[in-house]
Amino acid sequence: MVCFSCFSPGGKGVRRIEIENGTRSGSRHSADSAGSGRGKEESGDNGKGIRSTAKSCECWELIRVFNVSVNGKGKATLNDTKGNSTRSSGARSFTFRELAAATRGFREVNLIGEGGFGRVYKGRLETGEVVAIKQLDHDGVQGFKEFLVEVLMLSLLHHSNLVTLIGYCTDGDQRLLVYEYMPMGSLEDHLFDLDPNKEPLNWNTRIKVAVGAARGLEHLHCKADPPVIYRDLKSANILLDNDFNPKLSDFGLAKLGPVGDNTHVSTRVMGTYGYCAPEYAMSGKLTLKSDIYSFGVVLLELITGRRAIDCSKKQGEQNLVSWVC
Structure with a gap:
């Protein structure tokens, strides 16, 4: 299987192309990315965890592969190059209702980008903090595994030149990521x-x-x-x-x-x-x-x-x- 993002004619859009067994599927990418680097991987439906047993198994397999340990309090850690344990600072688990309120019902006026993965909205949390909220399409190019990878990576790797993950949402079949807002x-x-x-x-x-x-x-x-x-x-x-x-x-x-x-x-x-x-x-x-x-x-x-x-x-x-x- 070969998967690339290819520029469309004119070079203004990006198209994700997957080729498998001679078939193609494509979707345009024209959105800005939104990114982050803080937190822990504790996906949950309003704190109840991921419902699907298969998905839970995949989550733990990713944690194993990523050399991440989870202590009794649910905090994830990752070893640095000196063998020291770095604890994640705890990305917040949001409900879908909270993020809908932050974006005023995901209104078009709040839309700042879209592509094959879904849409990115500018939002304001109850605390007044301005954030970027990525809402993943159910059939988009960023699947459940990629969602977990991004949460794990940005939860456990912290640097001033890595964008900050504020939280995530896994209510039902919803998959959303909440990042710091990058105004430029x-x-x-x-x-x-x-x-x-x-x-x-x-x-x-x-x-x-x-x-x-x-x-x-x-x-x-x-x-x-x-x-x-x-x-x-x-x-x-x-x-x-x-x-x-x-x-x-x-x-x-x-x-x-x-x-x-x-x-x-x-x-x-x-x-x-x-x-x-x-x-x-x-x-x-x-x-x-x-x-x-x-x-x-x-x-x-x-x-x-x-x-x-x-x-x-x-x-x-x-x-x-x-x-x-």
Whole structure:
């Protein structure tokens, strides 16, 4: 099975394509990501836990694979590179009613992005905190496993350059994630198709974004134990706060890196066309260097102001890496 996100003609949208047994299914991605990095994985229907036995088993299997331990009080921990135990700070479990109230019934006026995964809304909690709420489609590209992966990752990995997870909702068949709100949107918003009245990023800001994204990636690769491969690093997944401090978001595709004598992780190919390392795309062998390739593509976007893939360009100039190299 091969799964990619491909740019649509014109380079303005992204389409997730899955190919299995000769069949295709696609959905457009045009939304900003919303991200986070705090909490614990304790999914529940109003505190009652995940109803499906199969889903509960999958959750515990993910916890086992992620080298996460859960103590008697339900707090998740993850070992850092020095063997120290890092306790999650406890993402809040929201009810669907609470999040509906925060978004005023998921009104269109609160919609800030949508794509193959579902929709992202701007909301305000009862505390007054402004948040981004991702509501996953039941048949969207981000399934139950990806939902658990994102909650686990963002609950147990904490860094100033990783977006913060505030909470989640698992009422019935609803799957929602609540993140800190990033008012300046994504890096992609500030690089391409700019409004004539919008100032392009200056060089100091571009360097600031590059350095911050590198630090977030370094935390995943060098501080987490085992290391984490992001697998979907792109300008659309780098979110910006009011001061243009970057934070990596959208960890649904993240994967644990190789441990011991292993040099790679074998997995189905997933990612975004134009950012995905060619050796990974051809072999399915995923390494930490796969993320470094994607980071290099983002650097080229920052320097040139051109998209990784732009079908509006003439042949030979559509792929940024090929055009530069």
